[in-house]
Amino acid sequence: MIDNDRGVPGLSRVPHPADSSTLPLYMVLFFLLGLVGFAINGMADGGTALVLAVIVSGVFFMCFLILFTIYWVGYLLKGHAIWLARQQARSEGPSTGGHPE
DSSP, X not given: OOOOOTTSTTOOSSOOGGXXXXXXXXXXXXXXXXXXXXXXXXXXXXXXXXXXXXXXXXXXXXXXXXXXXXXXXXXXXXXXXXHHHHHXXXXXXXXXXXXXX
């Protein structure tokens, strides 16, 4: 993970959601449940059990992919916030995007 840089002003002391241990834990849990659903799919003898195993496996893998996306978007946004805070600290103020007068 990206470490909090104590020398950069403006960063909150509240842990970032990307630093939370629960999100990766849920990602692993849903991935394993998807694998279990996939294994049940392989052991199913056909019919309704096969359709149900495919649906359950697909739902668990989709939950994993959604959590993975949330995790990495949060990670990238945190990195951008740190970079932006460093740029603003170097210019001694927030950039307005306009021309200096």
